[in-house]
Amino acid sequence: MRALLATFSLALLTGTALAAPIPVVASFSILGDMVKQVGGDRVSVTTIVGANADTHVYEPKPQDAVVLGTAKAFFVNGLGFEGWFDRLVEATGFKGEVVTASAGVATHTMDEDGEKITDPHAWQSLTNGKLYVANIAKGLCAVDAEGCPSYESNAAAYSAQLGALDAEVKAAIAAVPETERKVITTHDAFGYFAEAYGVTFMAPEGVSTESEASAADVARLIDQVKAASVKALFVENMSDPRLVEQIAAETGAKLGGALYSDALSEPGEGAATYLDMFRHNIGLLAPALEGK
Numbered sequence: 184m185r186a187l188l189a190t191f192s193l194a195l196l197t198g199t200a201l202a203a204p205i206p207v208v209a210s211f212s213i214l215g216d217m218v219k220q221v222g223g224d225r226v227s228v229t230t231i232v233g234a235n236a237d238t239h240v241y242e243p244k245p246q247d248a249v250v251l252g253t254a255k256a257f258f259v260n261g262l263g264f265e266g267w268f269d270r271l272v273e274a275t276g277f278k279g280e281v282v283t284a285s286a287g288v289a290t291h292t293m294d295e296d297g298e299k300i301t302d303p304h305a306w307q308s309l310t311n312g313k314l315y316v317a318n319i320a321k322g323l324c325a326v327d328a329e330g331c332p333s334y335e336s337n338a339a340a341y342s343a344q345l346g347a348l349d350a351e352v353k354a355a356i357a358a359v360p361e362t363e364r365k366v367i368t369t370h371d372a373f374g375y376f377a378e379a380y381g382v383t384f385m386a387p388e389g390v391s392t393e394s395e396a397s398a399a400d401v402a403r404l405i406d407q408v409k410a411a412s413v414k415a416l417f418v419e420n421m422s423d424p425r426l427v428e429q430i431a432a433e434t435g436a437k438l439g440g441a442l443y444s445d446a447l448s449e450p451g452e453g454a455a456t457y458l459d460m461f462r463h464n465i466g467l468l469a470p471a472l473e474g475k
């Protein structure tokens with residue numbers, strides 16, 4: 184009881200622990216976790232597109248307008264990832280702070296049916312992840328100046344964790360011969376991972392799951408698997424697995440499991456945070472690339 188009283192009076196003195204958390208919204212689960220890590224107890228985060236769900240093809244729901252109605256800030260990835268963002272903001276008349284987590288990322292484009300398309304999956308590099316964290320802290324400071332020192336200290340500690348994991352991922356990939364570093368996944372979600380860590384990813388679908396895979400793309404991947412130039416085949420947690428399963432069936436290649444690309448797992452499934460998502464992916468990728 185004495186400890187409880189002490190906590191209570193400390194809270195009165197500092198005015199922090201008893202204040203209601205600041206309501207904010209994040210567009211998808213990976214970003215939602217990052218905002219939670221930086222916001223800590225001062226912030227209550229609602230995520231629009233949840234675990235194992237596909238943000239590319241999401242259709243806003245009436246409930247989204249309800250949560251945006253009270254939110255102080257709306258955190259989005261940007262780079263065209265949330266194709267429904269403009270519609271939702273317009274429909275809800277959201278007047279809070281919009282924070283684009285990918286602001287300042289060195290983007291890259293992909294050639295898709297002769298069109299140059301900006302790849303939105305920037306979080307798949309942990310160096311970019313650190314930039315997201317800095318942008319999130321800045322966004323939280325803009326809506327809660329009093330909490331800013333806390334956001335900045337959370338961001339610094341979290342960034343250090345991302346930096347340490349980045350070094351681990353680089354070391355795990357460096358152990359694999361360069362010629363073996365080829366992976367097939369469902370859609371082009373790993374362009375930034377490829378660039379950051381030196382792995383080649385191929386996919387029947389483009390940077391959005393909205394695009395249709397062409398028969399020629401599927402045939403080309405089947406040829407590459409048959410020529411044994413690609414041994415690592417993965418489905419994704421949030422997209423249709425059937426094309427990659429078809430490629431595996433037609434070639435007799437073994438599937439390496441599911442990579443987490445655009446969404447986290449549910450709690451207890453092993454990839455419920457951004458850090459755990461990376462640990463899960465590298466834990467599957469490194470042995471598969473080595474043909475184990």
Ligand SMILES: [Zn+2]
Binds near residue numbers: 370372444
């Ligand atoms: Zn995607």
